[in-house]
Amino acid sequence: MPTTTHDEKATARDAEVAALHPDVARHHVRATFPARIVLRAVEKQETGEKKLPVVGDSYLTVVVAGGSILFYADEDPVWLAASIPTAQVVGVGSATEPVIEAQPFVPLLRLSISEPGTEPLDLDLELFEFDGVALHRQTDIADAQAQWRALLAA
Structure with a gap:
């Protein structure tokens, strides 16, 4: 579950992404461990030294704009962690992730992505x-x- 610190960072990140993409809906997610690996593997943007952490929390703000799903990380300033063309999303489904909380499994949104000639990769995201x-x-x-x-159809 998000902490007060996560909430504060989400507030700052939301404002920054809103300034970058006015009039576009923003979505808040936590990338699961496998999703972080997928996002690092399919990363299409040059981000220099910055990469999503493999270990730890990965709360992101996501927008769909210009034919791509854009994943923004951190705050002050945000940075584009990954960009996936919407045409590469070949499926939308669900999954679950075990957690150590009162609720034993967390429901996840699963986006299956694939480049031409490759097997789909599942991107599991916890939604907020x-x-x-x-x-x-x-x-x-x-x-x-x-x-x-x-x-994604729009």
């Missing part, structure tokens, strides 16, 4: 709603799947 102050785990993955399908 952001009310401007705090992150709240989104557990209705069925609604999220429908929203993401519509978002």
